[in-house]
Amino acid sequence: MVTAEFGVSAGDDWLFQELTLDLLAGQCLALTGPNGTGKSTLLHCLYGLRPPTEGFVTVCGSRPDERAPDFRRSVSVLLDDSALFDELSPRQHLDLLFRSFPGATPPDDLVAEWLEPAGLGHRVDVAAGQLSAGQRRRLLLLGALARPHDLVLLDEPERALDTAGLDWLAGLVNADTEEGAAAVLATHSRVLVEACADLILDLG
Amino acid sequence: MIAGVRSAAIWLYQISDRLLIGLFATAVLTSPFYRVTVLRTDLLGTATVPAAAGLAILALGVAIAWRSLLHRDFTWADPARLTWADLTDARVGTIGRRLWAGWLTRFVAAAYLAVLGVLLLGTSTWLPASAALFGGVAVLAVVLARRRPGRVETWLEYVVLAGLAVLAVLATVTTVAPTVLWVVAGVAVLAAVACTKGSGAPRRPTVATSAGRDELVDGYLRRVVRRVTVSFGDALALLPPPGPLPWPKLLAGRAVVARFVLVGVLSRARSLLPALLAAIAVGVLHQVLPLVDPVWLVGIGVYFAGVPFAAALASLCAVPGLRRWLGCTDLTLRLASAGMVAVAALVWVGLVAVFAVPLTLAAWLAVPLAVGAVVRTVTRPPLDYGNLGVAVTPDGNMIPVGLLLQLAHGPELLVIGLLVVGLGLALATAAPVALALAAYGVAR
Numbered sequence: 071m072v073t074a075e076f077g078v079s080a081g082d083d084w085l086f087q088e089l090t091l092d093l094l095a096g097q098c099l100a101l102t103g104p105n106g107t108g109k110s111t112l113l114h115c116l117y118g119l120r121p122p123t124e125g126f127v128t129v130c131g132s133r134p135d136e137r138a139p140d141f142r143r144s145v146s147v148l149l150d151d152s153a154l155f156d157e158l159s160p161r162q163h164l165d166l167l168f169r170s171f172p173g174a175t176p177p178d179d180l181v182a183e184w185l186e187p188a189g190l191g192h193r194v195d196v197a198a199g200q201l202s203a204g205q206r207r208r209l210l211l212l213g214a215l216a217r218p219h220d221l222v223l224l225d226e227p228e229r230a231l232d233t234a235g236l237d238w239l240a241g242l243v244n245a246d247t248e249e250g251a252a253a254v255l256a257t258h259s260r261v262l263v264e265a266c267a268d269l270i271l272d273l274g
Numbered sequence: 275m276i277a278g279v280r281s282a283a284i285w286l287y288q289i290s291d292r293l294l295i296g297l298f299a300t301a302v303l304t305s306p307f308y309r310v311t312v313l314r315t316d317l318l319g320t321a322t323v324p325a326a327a328g329l330a331i332l333a334l335g336v337a338i339a340w341r342s343l344l345h346r347d348f349t350w351a352d353p354a355r356l357t358w359a360d361l362t363d364a365r366v367g368t369i370g371r372r373l374w375a376g377w378l379t380r381f382v383a384a385a386y387l388a389v390l391g392v393l394l395l396g397t398s399t400w401l402p403a404s405a406a407l408f409g410g411v412a413v414l415a416v417v418l419a420r421r422r423p424g425r426v427e428t429w430l431e432y433v434v435l436a437g438l439a440v441l442a443v444l445a446t447v448t449t450v451a452p453t454v455l456w457v458v459a460g461v462a463v464l465a466a467v468a469c470t471k472g473s474g475a476p477r478r479p480t481v482a483t484s485a486g487r488d489e490l491v492d493g494y495l496r497r498v499v500r501r502v503t504v505s506f507g508d509a510l511a512l513l514p515p516p517g518p519l520p521w522p523k524l525l526a527g528r529a530v531v532a533r534f535v536l537v538g539v540l541s542r543a544r545s546l547l548p549a550l551l552a553a554i555a556v557g558v559l560h561q562v563l564p565l566v567d568p569v570w571l572v573g574i575g576v577y578f579a580g581v582p583f584a585a586a587l588a589s590l591c592a593v594p595g596l597r598r599w600l601g602c603t604d605l606t607l608r609l610a611s612a613g614m615v616a617v618a619a620l621v622w623v624g625l626v627a628v629f630a631v632p633l634t635l636a637a638w639l640a641v642p643l644a645v646g647a648v649v650r651t652v653t654r655p656p657l658d659y660g661n662l663g664v665a666v667t668p669d670g671n672m673i674p675v676g677l678l679l680q681l682a683h684g685p686e687l688l689v690i691g692l693l694v695v696g697l698g699l700a701l702a703t704a705a706p707v708a709l710a711l712a713a714y715g716v717a718r
Binding site: 139142143146147149151152153154155156157158159161162163165166167169170171172174176194195197199200213214217 | 541598
């Protein structure tokens with residue numbers, strides 16, 4: 071799913087160099103390390119937002135390029151710039167997701183299958199602009215994980231989640247990899263690493 | 275003595291830029307008064323204009339001033355000041371002063387426009403009644419602006435706006451008796467007197483004393499957006515923000531992309547009002563400036579009325595994180611948005627036709643051109659402020675050519691198309707060019 075041998079510099083310094091990645095379908099890679107060690111940058115390289123300074127990166131058989139619709143359909147992300155339509159409710163967000171992505175099948179009961187497990191069952195028709203930070207985060211995570219994809223990239227997905235939310239997220243990621251998708255998480259959560267990671271890359 | 279001269283020199287140096295701009299603006303604004311005959315010939319030629327054309331301009335100007343003031347963009351406070359230096363009651367006085375300055379600026383501008391209209395188009399017999407109307411509405415505006423906005427105030431704002439719009443249209447198509455203007459002015463003054471209760475003490479308007487921190491900070495953030503927009507000319511930042519809709523299953527069905535584009539329009543229903551005002555303005559302008567080719571009026575009118583109808587597409591292009599919620603191709607999105615803008619444009623053109631604007635074939639060609647230009651404008655890449663491309667002219671002025679080129683992405687297609695269509699070329703030549711430009715605007 072991901073094959074890479076690359077390095078990225080920031081100014082005169084290298085964030086990482088001669089890094090080799092080989093991630094297979096169904097595996098989960100956790101990126102760990104203190105702030106500023108290049109976890110988000112690595113995710114950006116895998117999504118084609120930033121070219122590596124040296125070496126190569128291959129994702130789903132091609133050079134990552136988030137401008138290409140086929141690539142965007144294969145690779146799902148939760149990055150710092152992920153956003154919600156403030157005027158749309160969680161139900162409307164998922165309607166949009168399931169009905170616009172090729173290959174996605176709208177579930178018989180959207181609320182029971184996705185929103186209630188996410189803890190949004192009582193906020194189904196509330197505009198996203200009125201949700202709490204944790205509820206918005208859960209909806210963003212659904213946006214990344216509920217639609218069809220081969221690889222999911224999650225940047226600090228644990229942010230704003232409570233303990234129950236972390237358990238829910240771990241279950242969601244594990245279900246995703248069991249269905250054959252690969253996952254890369256940049257995280258500071260030991261709980262998430264222990265629950266989900268098949269491989270750990272410490273950039274510290 | 276020397277110190278005094280030095281201080282004066284420093285003061286002159288510091289104000290020189292503002293002084294120069296002020297002098298230049300004064301010269302530009304007063305020049306029409308010295309060239310009335312020439313301007314009248316240029317704008318009207320030998321055509322006759324409706325007897326109350328000046329009144330139409332006045333009503334339109336007052337309507338715009340009314341609408342602009344009652345956005346209440348004077349209600350703001352810097353969050354830093356609120357955090358560190360808000361230990362007195364000074365913010366009430368500050369907001370009150372801003373309110374008066376905003377009111378004065380807007381209605382002086384409307385008065386200038388009205389006087390210019392009367393001079394060029396001539397409706398002196400309406401002058402006293404028109405002045406009374408102007409005064410009545412201006413007084414009601416400031417009284418209403420001082421009150422805390424509520425349901426009654428909102429209704430009154432729309433009623434007055436609709437009344438002024440109707441008056442502007444009536445003035446272009448029929449005779450409006452001065453008595454009507456006196457009556458309207460009287461009603462406005464009476465309404466102002468009735469609204470005085472609840473508007474607060476003279477220096478402590480209710481809108482200022484009742485404004486909380488959240489409201490002031492929201493106003494500040496909107497102001498920052500406006501200032502950036504004005505500084506860099508990026509009008510897309512001013513597109514109205516969406517509001518929630520009461521139909522939870524609006525996106526649960528086939529053709530979800532079209533539904534999404536429709537939701538983008540419905541959630542910004544407030545933008546329908548400027549589109550309506552634009553239609554009335556075009557109707558009035560055609561009557562009072564008969565030499566201006568309707569092709570330009572229709573093209574520019576559809577463009578400005580149509581941009582808010584493509585706001586959903588604009589938000590997707592501006593925020594990559596939102597685009598990830600839709601799995602369709604960019605072309606599908608563009609086509610769906612173009613379809614929505616086209617439907618809105620057809621309704622808008624129908625409205626303009628009611629105001630007797632002649633819809634020639636060339637004017638119809640301006641519609642797809644404007645639709646293409648709208649789609650091209652809202653799908654413009656985010657402005658790259660690092661690429662201002664400053665060029666220095668021979669006389670030493672600096673022009674941000676790179677920024678201007680970025681801003682022209684969209685409008686340039688409209689201007690080129692309208693030039694082609696408006697040149698009077700044979701339809702067999704103009705139509706394919708216009709349609710090709712429109713298709714290019716939608717697809718690229």
